[in-house]
Amino acid sequence: MATGKRRATFFTNLQLEILMCSYGEFQHVFRKKCNTAAAAKERETAWENIAARVNACNATGEKRTWQQLKMKYKNIVQTAPPPLTEAEERALSQNIGRPVAEGIPGGSSCSESTPQDLLDGSDRFMSRENDKHG
Numbered sequence: 805m806a807t808g809k810r811r812a813t814f815f816t817n818l819q820l821e822i823l824m825c826s827y828g829e830f831q832h833v834f835r836k837k838c839n840t841a842a843a844a845k846e847r848e849t850a851w852e853n854i855a856a857r858v859n860a861c862n863a864t865g866e867k868r869t870w871q872q873l874k875m876k877y878k879n880i881v882q883t884a885p886p887p888l889t890e891a892e893e894r895a896l897s898q899n900i901g902r903p904v905a906e907g908i909p910g911g912s913s914c915s916e917s918t919p920q921d922l923l924d925g926s927d928r929f930m931s932r933e934n935d936k937h938g
Contacts, residue, residue, distance in 0.1 A: 819858050826854040
C-alpha cells in the first residue's frame with residue numbers, strides 16, 4: 805500500500821459551526837465583485853483568519869489549512885437543501901398546533917407519548933424551522 809497522505813479527521817460539529825459563523829462575518833469580503841490581486845489577497849487573508857479560529861478550537865491538534873476550509877464550505881453549500889418556497893412555508897405554518905402522530909401502528913414502544921411530549925416536539929420543530937430561516 806502506498807505511503808501517501810493520510811486522510812484528515814472528520815470535522816467536528818464545533819469546527820463546522822465556527823466555520824459557518826466565521827464565513828458569515830467575512831461574507832462581505834467573499835461577495836465583492838472585483839477580481840483584482842488585492843481582492844484575491846483580501847479573500848485569502850479572510851480564509852486564513854477563519855482557519856485560525858477553527859484551529860484554535862481543535863482538540864485533536866490537527867491543523868486545517870485555509871484551502872481545506874474553503875473546500876469544506878463549498879461542499880456544505882453544494883449539499884444543502886434549497887430554501888423552502890413560499891407555498892411550502894405556508895403549508896408548514898398551517899400545521900402549527902395540530903396533533904402529531906408518532907410511532908408505528910401495531911409496533912412496540914418503550915413508553916406512551918404524553919400531551920406534553922407532543923407539545924415539546926412541536927416546539928423543537930418550530931425552533932428548527934426558525935433556525936433555517938432566521
